[in-house]
Amino acid sequence: MLDRPDLSLLHGECDGQTVSRVVEEIATSNASLDIVAMMTIVKRVLPFFPSLNPNSRNHLTKMVSHSFPFLCQIVSFVRAMPGDQQEARIYKEVLLEVLQNENWLLNYIKQCKTKLERGNLKSVIFGSKLFNVLAPDINMLAYLELLKTQWSVVFDRPFLVSSGYSDLLTSMLVLHSTLSPDVIFGQLVLTDDHHFECFKLIVSGAKLFDQRRLINFLLSYLQMHTNLKNYHNALAVLEKLPLHKSVDLEMILHLNSLILQELLLRLPPHENPGLVLELTRKFADAQEEDEKICQLLVIMLKHKMNSVEKGDLSRDPSFLDAVTKRLSSEDAALRERTMYVAKLVSDGELKYESDFVIVIPDLNLAPAHKIDYDALKEGEAAVVRQPLSLSHDVVRLTLSDDAEPVVFLKDLIKKYESNDKKQRVPLLQLTVKLLRQKKNFPLEVGYYSTTLLPQLATLNNAQEESQFEHWRINALVSLIVVTPEAVRTLQRILFTSELSLQQRMSLLSGLGLAARELRGEDNGSLVVKPEYDFPTRRLPWDKPTQNAIERKSEPGSALSQTVWRSKKLDKEAGPSNINTNRFKKHAQTFFYPLAQGWFRGIQLGTYDKLFKTHYLKTLTIIYDCSYPHAEYEQMTEAMLQVTKQALEQGITP
Structure with missing residues (x-):
């Protein structure tokens, strides 16, 4: 039986020397502490933490790092304290020192064995309880990097990996859906074979729901970093995972990277009949995603389906009805896509003269090879900063070049989440610059828009800066013009968030001005539209595929012929029409x-x-x-x- 230390010495008046002696007794006794003992230490010992000697401080942080209930008591105690109470900073200092102990997460996971205990671990560590206690002393990115360090320790003990780990890892990814994947996949999972093998074990042992979420987060990360140079590495990653259970057509359609979509469709686990049936149904509907649906169909027809399967599809009544329905459309591009797909289904037996082509990557899938993890970090392109000089007469909005340079959106988001009290107009100006520079990178902007839009929409003019609302509106317009799909997020914020009247008015102004710019209308001096010329040519996979339709009439013929011409043929004729209707x-x-x-x-x-x-x-x-x-x-x-x-x-x- 272990002797319990005498905690009664802590009641009443006591000095730092007494506290240090009691801490030493607790550390050397190795006796387990009950809730009463923990709360006694929280109330009577931790306030002395800054003045204790290093040895006593180390004993205390070790105690907390080895006891999850102890950590929970500190978190609950601090949450109940008034925000301006000076003692709160001392408790936060203790928590931050504990987080830097290398084994605390592993210790907590070992202790939390029941479903209830695991749920509590999720809500405190991977939910927002602990982070909210520490903020604003620590930002989200720094907190995630601390968690990543702890996961690295867990990954070094792969024999401990079980089905329970998938739930915890998923919770961390959900904690910040934009920054967490960058930290987990970019700085941990996709760094070497050992960490990737541990991730495979976690995914393989996960329940189907968690498995789908983990792979969905991985795909969202990969689509930002996969290109025509490194897709073999992305393929080597994907083919080692159990995708046949967790990836369906809806998940593939949700991706914005055609390269990644082709990789997923061409992987062996996918069964052709089920996918083709779903694609055919969507092909018949001819909705907004029709171009993407047709591209996926072309991938299946060219790379996955044999002649027998194509023959069966060509005789399928639902496919024939879809073709008939689509050919009656007034949309010329839709009819061309229909005939191109029909020609592929018929294996060239259908005769139809047209230069129209549905372009797909047509990847050369070589046998699996060793993964080059560094290559998977090359997808995100840096933006070249250029001097800017603009003047506007009406509202006189001018961009300043004095702000700290930022080239990545994740760093911009970090600035918004820093919770400092600096002026916000320079940050909004920086946002406009960066988003306008990223106009040819809609995937990257779209990926971060779900985090950036709420920041822009709910930002308060605490410093009463002039032109604050003008720059907020400009930032909103810049984002929506680059990735119009983000308007759904903006509308959801407008209708469901607690906003001030001015915030709501600015959101509406942003919607209206963005609609005008997308339509090709000039917003004059209300919207700042800096232009940036990149010093190098765009890479082939980043170039937007834009085609124009011309109607040419042959002499003596009442019929017209559809001819598809690339707009690149017109580049010598001067700048493209500014009134393009997007x-x-x-x-x-x-x-x-x-x-x-x-x-x-x-x-x-x-x-x-x-x-x-x-x-x-x-x-x-x-x-x-x-x-x-x-x-x-x-x-x-x-x-x-x-x-x-x-x-x-x-x-x-």
Whole structure:
């Protein structure tokens, strides 16, 4: 029986020498501490932490690092303290020193054996409890890197890896869906064979739900770092994982990297009939993702399906009905895609003269080789900074070059999350610069948009800076113009977040101005649009594939022929038309959620009429930008209903 140290000495008046003696007794006794003893130490010992000798401090941090309940007591105690209480900083100092102990996570995992204990471990360490206690003394990226160091210790003991680890690793990835994958995959899993093998063990032992989430996070990371130079390494990573259970067509469609999509489709585990059936159904619908659907079909037809399977598909009634339906469309590009797919299905038996081609990567999948992990970090391109000089007459928005240089969006997000009290206008200006520089990298911007948009939308003008709202709007416009799909995130923030009136007005202004710019309209001095010329040519896989349709009439013939010409042929003729309509593809996504939001009802009390007037103006701008569109008549009907309701409320557009 171990002798328990006498903690009664800590009650009443005691000095630092007494505290150090008690700590030494606790450390040498090796007796387990109950909750009462832990709370006695928390209340009576830890406040002396800064003045204790190094040996006593080390004993205390070791105690906490070896006892998860002890850590929980400290976290709960600090959370209950007033935020401005000076003692809170001492407890945070203790926690930070504990986090730097190399084995605490491994110790906690060993201790937490029941489902309830594992759930508590998730919520404290991989949820937000511990981080919220430490913030703003530590930012999210630094916290994740501390967790990564702990995972590295766990990975060094692969015999301990079991199904429970997948739940914890998934929780860390969910903790910050943008930064966590960079830390976990970029700095740990994809650094050497040992760490990747440990990750394989975790994925293989995971429940199906966790397995899907882990692989989905990995794919999201890989699509940012896979290109035509290093795809063999991405393939070597993927073929070692159990993708046949966890990857389906919806997950593949969600990716924005055609290279990664082709790798997934061509991996052996995928069965052709099921995938082709799903693709055929989507092919028949001919919706917004039609171009992507057709590319995936072409990959299957060229690289996965044999002649017998193609013959079966060519006689399938659902496929034939889909072709008939699509050929009756007024969209010339859709008809061309239909005929190209039909020619491949018929193995060339269908005669149709056209130069139109659906381009796919056509990857050369060599046999598996040793993974070059460094090559998988090359996908993210650095942005070349260029001097900028702009002047604007109306609102006089000018960009300053005095700000600290930032070339990666993850570093920009880190600045937003730093919680410092510096002026925010320079940061917003930096955001506009960086996003405009990234205009040809929509994958990267889209990847970080889910984290950056909430930061922009909820930012407060605490320093009462002039032109703050102008720059917030410019940052929102810059982001949406690069990746229009992010408008869904912005709309969700508008309708579901607790925002001030000014924040809501700025979000609406950003939506309207972004719609105009995508439509090819000039926003004048309201929007800063710096242009950057890269000193080197774009890589082939980064070049947007843009084609134009021309109608040529042969002399003496009433028929016209569709000829596809690359816009690169026109580069000698001068700059491309600035009025290119990029908004048409996204018109529905911009218009309908706002219209539905109006129909659901808006109530802002005293400011109701002011906000609704601005809301109606924004919706009118988006409606005007939507012409021409296949659903313009339906939009017109909805707009008429909105206008009618507005007039009944005394609001004029």
